[in-house]
Amino acid sequence: MSLAIGCLLTLAVFAGATPNSTDSDMLDSPGGFTQKFGSRLRFHWLRTFRKETWKHQTIEDWSFVSVTFKETVMDSNVFERVTFRDCTFDESKMNHSRFRDCRFIGCIFKGQRWIGNSFERGEFRNCTWKPNPISSDLPEWERNTFDSLVMDGITIKKGASYWDYNVFRKVKFDHFDFSLHGMIGDEFESCEFGNGSWVKTVNTVVDELKFRDCVFLHNPRQGSVFGGDFTNVRFEGGTDLDVWGSMRQVWIAPGGAVALERVESGRIAGSHPYVSFDSATDVVVDDVSKGGRLGTGFKGIRNLSIHKADVERVVLHSPLYENCLFENWEVEEFWIGKDATFKNCTFRNIHITKEVVVSGPVHFEGCTFQNMRRDPGVKSFFNEDPSDYLFPFEESAGVNKR
Numbered sequence: 001m002s003l004a005i006g007c008l009l010t011l012a013v014f015a016g017a018t019p020n021s022t023d024s025d026m027l028d029s030p031g032g033f034t035q036k037f038g039s040r041l042r043f044h045w046l047r048t049f050r051k052e053t054w055k056h057q058t059i060e061d062w063s064f065v066s067v068t069f070k071e072t073v074m075d076s077n078v079f080e081r082v083t084f085r086d087c088t089f090d091e092s093k094m095n096h097s098r099f100r101d102c103r104f105i106g107c108i109f110k111g112q113r114w115i116g117n118s119f120e121r122g123e124f125r126n127c128t129w130k131p132n133p134i135s136s137d138l139p140e141w142e143r144n145t146f147d148s149l150v151m152d153g154i155t156i157k158k159g160a161s162y163w164d165y166n167v168f169r170k171v172k173f174d175h176f177d178f179s180l181h182g183m184i185g186d187e188f189e190s191c192e193f194g195n196g197s198w199v200k201t202v203n204t205v206v207d208e209l210k211f212r213d214c215v216f217l218h219n220p221r222q223g224s225v226f227g228g229d230f231t232n233v234r235f236e237g238g239t240d241l242d243v244w245g246s247m248r249q250v251w252i253a254p255g256g257a258v259a260l261e262r263v264e265s266g267r268i269a270g271s272h273p274y275v276s277f278d279s280a281t282d283v284v285v286d287d288v289s290k291g292g293r294l295g296t297g298f299k300g301i302r303n304l305s306i307h308k309a310d311v312e313r314v315v316l317h318s319p320l321y322e323n324c325l326f327e328n329w330e331v332e333e334f335w336i337g338k339d340a341t342f343k344n345c346t347f348r349n350i351h352i353t354k355e356v357v358v359s360g361p362v363h364f365e366g367c368t369f370q371n372m373r374r375d376p377g378v379k380s381f382f383n384e385d386p387s388d389y390l391f392p393f394e395e396s397a398g399v400n401k402r
Contacts, residue, residue: 026053033057091132109161111139118145126153129160140164146171156181162205179224180204188214198224209245219256227261254286262299279318280304296321298337321345334374336362347372356380358389369393373400 027033033054042061048068053075060080068088077097085105094114102122111132131139139161148170158180165185174194181199185208198220199206209228219237220226227244235241238255246262254270261278268275271287278297281304288294288309295315296304305325314329317337327348334352338360345367352374359382369392376398380389388397395401 026055027057028053028055030056030058033059112161113140113142114144115140115142116144119147119149121148123150123152124154125150127155129156131157131159141166145169150174151176154178158204182206184208186210188212190214192217194218197221198226200224275306277301277304316340326350333357335359339363341365342367346370351375352378354378356389356391357383358387359383362389364392367392374398 025036027036042063044062044064044067046066048070049072050070051072052069053073054077055075056077058078058080059082061082063083063085064087065085066087067084068090069092071091072089073093074097075093075095079097079099079102081101082099083103083105084107085103086107087104088108088110089112091111092109092114093112094117096116099117099119099122102119104122104124104127106125107127108130109127110130129139139159140163141161142164143166145167146169150172152172152174154173154176156178160181162182162184163186164183167187167189168191169189170191171188172192172194173196176196179197179200182205183199184205187210190213191211193214193216195218200223204225206225206227211228211233212231214230214233216233216235216237219235219239219241220243224242226242229245230243230247230250232249233247233251235250235252238253240256240258241252242257242259244261246264247260247266248264250263250266252258252266252268254272256272257274258268258272259274259276263277263280263283265282266280266284268283268285271289273289273292274294275285275288275292276295276297277283279299279301280296281302283304285304285306286308288306288311290310292309292311293313293315294306294309294311296318298317298319300320301318301324302320302322303324304321306329307325307327309329309331311329311331313333313335314331315335315337317340319337319339320341320343322343322345324342324345325348326345327350329350331350331352332354334355335357336359339362341363343365345364347367348370350372355378356374358380372391372393374397378398380387380397382389390397393400
């Protein structure tokens, strides 16, 4: 045991640092870091840099282990192949600095403001952002860029940090916890998302997020307040998906329930127990599975194809359905909203077995009905009151025109 302790103390001395030592200095001219610490020593251990200021420094091939950066100010530095392991950034500021092939392992960020930095390659692994109630500064990471990194095991505690207008390119996220994390205007391009939790409280601001050419290997977990602008995105998780915002060129794997706001050019592949849209344009739904539900909202449906459904209830609330194809449906309850208008739609092989419910006048213009029918004895209702509603193809309830 004494030999091990001796070795550690020897290492600390070799590294130019003693345990719990502190430094307070201003390094504001190029080469100042090398002049102070030398170019041969590449390791700092159990050190505290207190109110240190580093500007215009180039730091290469160093390792900082269990180092605390307390109220440090760092600006316009370059870090090359630097490792920060089990370090704490406490009330630190990092602005306009560049990190290339750097590693942050097991680090803690507390009460910090990191603005306008760039991170190329490297990783953040098992790092935690924690709140500091003493700080008067808003903890924030703003307008940073992250390119070709791995971010694994990232946890943001409540009130610990806001990420505003950052850009992430080719970043692999896995085992992340953003459930209490505020995010505004962040952009994700060609990113991959593994196991992770997005925001789960309406009291935390999440707005204006953009996702382009991204893949979600595991869908956002149920209950997430998750949304933004999605372009050419694949959801491959196969679990429940509830997303607000605008989605274009979206592919969703078979599996769980799907609830989307605005979709343009997408495919809901395979079988799902529940599918709903507020609006949809150029969307294909393969199959809504047995016993499930299918619903559309109030913002217009165009060029929607639903090729198969075996459901308890269909709810068609949109005021307009245009150039849609609905085919191969087994439906217990068929509900249509007030003043719904169907233009140039095709209904093919639709079988209604329990009830028809309308909320007001329904209009069909240029529509085609092929083998659409309801069983004899299936009644119709105006909201909850019995009614004598007939489809255009019927001469009486359950009897099609010849």
